[in-house]
Amino acid sequence: MSEPILSIRDLRVTFDTIDGPSEAVKGIALDVRPGETLAVVGESGSGKSQTMMAVMGLLAANGRASGTASYRGTNLIGLPKAQLNKVRGRKITMIFQEPMTSLDPLYPIGSQLIEPIMQHQGIGRAEAHARAVEMLGLVKVPEPERRMKAYPHELSGGQRQRVMIAMALANEPDILIADEPTTALDVTIQAEILELMAGLQKRLGMAMIFITHDLNVVRRIATRVAVMRHGEVVEEAPTAELFANPKAAYTRELIHAEPEGRKAPVAPSAPVVLSGQRIVVDFDLGGGFLGFGGRMFRAVDQVSVTLQQGQTIGIVGESGSGKSTLARALLRLLPSTGAIRLEGRDITGFDVAQMRPLRREVQIVMQDPFGSLSPRMNVGQIITEGLLVHEPSITSAERERRAAQAMVEVGLDPSLRNRYPHEFSGGQRQRIAIARAIILKPKVVVLDEPTSALDRQVQKQIVELLRDLQRTHGLSYLFISHDLAVVRAMADHILVMKDGKLVEEGSPDEVMDAPREAYTRRLMAAAFA
Structure with missing residues (x-):
């Protein structure tokens, strides 16, 4: 088994609130190896996203993290911003859950794609423009050249999410953290995006950390699964094993949760x-x-x-x-x-x-x-x-x-x-x-x-x-x-x-x-x- 590319140990995340300190992540341990996909699942508020925000140094101002998140031997927790910026956006990238808050409403999406490509790859604007158009095409944004001039509010929710995916993959990172990356996508485009991400992962040898509540997606894309609840990892296992034989009662509840019942039609005479x-x-x-x-x-x-x-x-x-x-x-x-x-x-x-x-x-x-x-x-x-x-x-x-x-x-x-x-x-x-x-x-x-x-x-x-x-x-x-x-x-x-x-x-x-x-x-x- 290969050595972990990212090793998390005793990670704790605490937020200072008006009601006192609130511990969101409680001393968890996770390893991510090159080329694998680790799915992190759990209910809302379980600490999935905050774990990865701590790794990226992106916690809110009232949040603080302790422990270690070692990327190729360097602990990212507490790393000075200048050094952290050499890693995030180039070696480790993140697709956020809510693209409208991640994209600047004042700039066309083309500008927002081009700038990080130029910064991290050291290439000129023309070459970066071509790369940005190529990435928009890869993630199935229609008319990619024209969409380079569009502002975020002019795109649908699914199109904005695809722009975020293009932005994250453009620099061919070692680790891609995907926080609900298919949440806003319809089922047909979701299948295409998952296939695209799997293909890029195989080509680049890239590791993926896939944060999601969609267990159908987990079955299709994950190598291993870590189940979180109340800031703790309650179970971790290879994907096939976890779905076939879940050990934790909470994992069994997640697997079998599904909206039930049918709504009766209204009376024809209803106003x-x-x-x-x-x-x-x-x-x-x-x-x-x-x-x-x-x-x-x-x-x-x-x-x-x-x-x-x-x-x-x-x-x-x-x-x-x-x-x-x-x-x-x-x-x-x-x-x-x-x-x-x-x-x-x-x-x-x-x-x-x-x-x-x-x-x-x-x-x-x-x-x-x-x-x-x-x-x-x-x-x-x-x-x-x-x-x-x-x-x-x-x-x-x-x-x-x-x-x-x-x-x-x-x-x-x-x-x-x-x-x-x-x-x-x-x-x-x-x-x-x-x-x-x-x-x-x-x-x-x-x-x-x-x-x-x-x-x-x-x-x-x-x-x-x-x-x-x-x-x-x-x-x-x-x-x-x-x-x-x-x-x-x-x-x-x-x-x-x-x-x-x-x-x-x-x-x-x-x-x-x-x-x-x-x-x-x-x-x-x-x-x-």
């Missing part, structure tokens, strides 16, 4: 709460003379949707298919053509001021919770922000009470409401975002990949929570996801989108078990392989 008829969304790509006659991109093309009270419509399709754009158009967050009605009222031409009093009726939970939560506000302030706008007359005590109630409903301890978003795991931040939406008791909630950052156990809890809230309050959901197992458990009607068009719709049984279209069959095959 319509939101509808869109022949919705079209076009984006101006620019390029015309004096701003006129530029290229137009049709993101949504003549799509109609009817959402009834108590209904959940699942919207599925590849990244960039128009799922999120359609939902934002229905909420009047994007300009569109076609007719939109909310509870019988025609809101097609409503401007920002006209929509403001209606916003409490239509809430949205974003795909990237960290990007939608203000880092300057504590959790209690974030959750009650909508109450200040829509119910300004209630007392601060009542706001506190309702914030505590919302946190309990989404499975968070109300005593944590004085903490800030960076002090929570990705899964916990998603629950905060859900609490912020449901505190206003809206009629419609758009859930844009609400479980993508969550491990299977927490996914199951969130699915049950959303069902309970729906039954209790008669909520209607537009549920956007690439996780078809979760969609099956949540939705009573499914829309399948491709290239902005609606290609198929029907009940979950119709769409998933007997799809009519070749594209839908391909999606299902990739999801349930």
